[in-house]
Amino acid sequence: MAKEKVTETTVSVVVLKGKFLRHDGGEYRQNARLDLPENDANRLIALGFVKAYTVLLQESQQVSDPAVSVENPEAQPASEQVIPASESGAA
Incomplete structure (x- = not known):
């Protein structure tokens, strides 16, 4: 009778900043991605050495892009603009 091969579930992880990991003869530095x-x-997630790749993707999608607002300090708001009498049609 043949033995059934047990397939092990793997998780794709990323080594966190400032951490170093040795696994199955390989060395992985910060930001390295591997399947464990x-x-x-x-x-290793509980110990704070790695984070699941899918979690990092979700976190990066939640971060909003920085917004920039540029204003001309010399421009007056539309409500405060002064229209010369000759352009307003008043005589």
């Missing part, structure tokens, strides 16, 4: 077995990933 779910148990290892959960343990």
Whole structure:
């Protein structure tokens, strides 16, 4: 009788800033992305060494782009603009 191959669920993670990880003979520095077995990933997430890639994507999409507003300090608001009498049609 043949043994059934057990497939292990993996989680794609990113090594957090200032952290260093050795796993299965490989060395991974900050911002490195790798796939880990779910148990290892959960343990390293709890320890603060990695973060799930899907979580990082969601966080980056929630950050809004910076807004810039440019105003001309010499321009008067429309409500305060003075229209010369010759242009207003008054005589």
